[in-house]
Amino acid sequence: MSASRTKPQGRPSATDHAAIERAAFALFEAQGFDETTMEQIADAVGVGRRTLFRYFPSKNDIPWGQFDESLRHFREQFDAVPDDVPLAETVHRCVIAFNDFDEASMPQHRVRMRLILTTPALQAHSALRYEAWRAVISEYVGRRLSMPADAPLPRLVGHVSLALAVASYERWLAHPDTRLTEVFAESMVELRAYLTSG
Amino acid sequence: MSASRTKPQGRPSATDHAAIERAAFALFEAQGFDETTMEQIADAVGVGRRTLFRYFPSKNDIPWGQFDESLRHFREQFDAVPDDVPLAETVHRCVIAFNDFDEASMPQHRVRMRLILTTPALQAHSALRYEAWRAVISEYVGRRLSMPADAPLPRLVGHVSLALAVASYERWLAHPDTRLTEVFAESMVELRAYLTSG
């Protein structure tokens, strides 16, 4: 009943998500994503191909790691913001907080995002992951405005927030000397200027 | 040298894009996209499976029809706008013009977009098509602002314009009685309100 270590039963796991990610990223870096087969990854990890599909539902999901957990954290960001903060300000803050990683993990994060944003197969697959990310925003906006999360405005805010985030990531990847959180802020400033300029 | 019918040479084509689209959409409607195999489509068209892949590079591309031609038209929209029209206004007008279809073709367009926007495999694939659409916008914005098309601002405008378009399509699909062009305008108004509200 406690949250600590539960006694493992049955056959122990032969690997874990982190080990698979490491082996996979090494191969992706060395020979490219498309050129790497699941069999090669399985061999590198020292596990059967079939087992790989139990840890990651698809090859495309490997670069995303444990995105579901990140989304849980994303939701908590929203819960932590007081209700008197303006809506757009809240969304902007939380999006930045979501992408405010430990400085030490930034290099790895850069590799991950470069892979996702430059590999066509992953660009395509990302749409499915982005959807869940947008849903977090839509749900919050819906709650704040007392309307369903799938109403036009909440969804619009989700889409535009994502657009801003992806554009920011592209900018961040192109300029190694920039900080992710600052790039987000700049993008927002530019968007407001674009929309309000004559 | 004239633009009219060129004398066909060699073996005549056994089918064309339109015929494949018709057969495919009928099957997609009847049994779903994922449940329809390329072999079934080939049989329905009365052509070999191999031939299908010469007309469409992938199954995912069939619902998009001849999107490349649409993009050519999209580019022409921008060329037709005088330079004294404000940038954001120009982009907004052209995006609306791009989606201003013949009233008679709207029902078919609805079917197509519903398929694309609700089928996971197609949602994913769309990212690749959207990229080319965004590029048209980025190139224009880059030209107007005398900067490369892949500079941050042009790309940001491309991403946000797409976000607005997709959100508008979702709204249009959910409300059969609305007009596509009007929905786009409403989304823009809501976006400005969202970003400028306190």
Added chain:
DNA sequence: TCCTTTTTGGCGCTCGGTGCCATAAAGTAT
């Protein structure tokens, strides 16, 4: 030692997608 639990991983299959190539079906020149 047997039983239960859990994971592994091999096997076989489907389906999208591709390279290869012989062949069909047209026009054209002799």
Added chain:
DNA sequence: ATACTTTATGGCACCGAGCGCCAAAAAGGA
């Protein structure tokens, strides 16, 4: 009519992702 050229077809074999099935492995507990 025959031969040549051009272009499209479509069969065949192959690859890789992904999945259902299931026997076997590897642990703990009785």
